Amino acid sequence: GENVEQHPSTLSVQEGDSAVIKCTYSDSASNYFPWYKQELGKRPQLIIDIRSNVGEKKDQRIAVTLNKTAKHFSLHITETQPEDSAVYFCAASGIAGGGNKLTFGTGTQLKVEL
Amino acid sequence: DTGVSQNPRHKITKRGQNVTFRCDPISEHNRLYWYRQTLGQGPEFLTYFQNEAQLEKSRLLSDRFSAERPKGSFSTLEIQRTEQGDSAMYLCASSPRDRAYEQYFGPGTRLTVT
Numbered sequence: 001g002e003n004v005e006q007h008p009s010t011l012s013v014q015e016g017d018s019a020v021i022k023c024t025y026s027d028s029a030s031n032y033f034p035w036y037k038q039e040l041g042k043r044p045q046l047i048i049d050i051r052s053n054v055g056e057k058k059d060q061r062i063a064v065t066l067n068k069t070a071k072h073f074s075l076h077i078t079e080t081q082p083e084d085s086a087v088y089f090c091a092a093s094g095i096a097g098g099g100n101k102l103t104f105g106t107g108t109q110l111k112v113e114l
Numbered sequence: 115d116t117g118v119s120q121n122p123r124h125k126i127t128k129r130g131q132n133v134t135f136r137c138d139p140i141s142e143h144n145r146l147y148w149y150r151q152t153l154g155q156g157p158e159f160l161t162y163f164q165n166e167a168q169l170e171k172s173r174l175l176s177d178r179f180s181a182e183r184p185k186g187s188f189s190t191l192e193i194q195r196t197e198q199g200d201s202a203m204y205l206c207a208s209s210p211r212d213r214a215y216e217q218y219f220g221p222g223t224r225l226t227v228t
Contacts, residue, residue: 006156032215043118043219044157044205051215089156093215100215101147101170104156
């Protein structure tokens with residue numbers, strides 16, 4: 001089955017700096033890669049996703065890049081703000097056909113310091 | 115709130131007791147997923163439904179676990195003869211018919227087995 005590894009496990013940045021979180025996946029059939037933000041005690045929130053037919057997607061201060069050859073994808077957050085502090089999870093799944101179960105990474109605790 | 119809802123939000127039970135959780139997906143979402151999340155880990159897939167049909171079950175779902183979605187709307191997850199190792203956050207997610215790969219999570223039910 002799919003295996004997703006995520007690094008780093010914790011990341012501390014100064015407000016206004018950029019943050020980068022990296023994930024690798026094992027199953028070359030995976031073609032959908034979402035990122036979730038989870039604040040303490042709250043539900044995972046889908047913040048951005050990318051499908052394998054594109055290499056990069058941007059939404060305001062967040063962007064995701066995908067390298068299918070190397071089987072890795074990354075989340076980039078620019079101009080970080082204190083409200084960006086949370087745990088971020090990457091995930092991978094296959095879109096076509098049957099179930100789209102997500103395989104998640106182990107999470108990155110992002111702390112944005114003033 | 116038109117998001118995924120789950121009840122109860124917290125459940126404390128004694129080892130050996132049965133528990134049942136409920137998930138109400140976003141209206142008209144035809145796919146419904148159950149995941150389990152333990153502290154410091156990403157969610158792990160348990161099972162999923164397309165309408166009322168349960169189409170996939172993880173090996174994590176032992177025979178003490180059963181899930182139903184009788185009318186293709188809400189779903190229940192029952193755990194029989196609970197064990198301390200069942201203590202976790204149980205998350206439900208749903209996805210729309212036209213974007214089946216996008217999963218939106220509920221707030222979860224936190225189970226504590228004493």
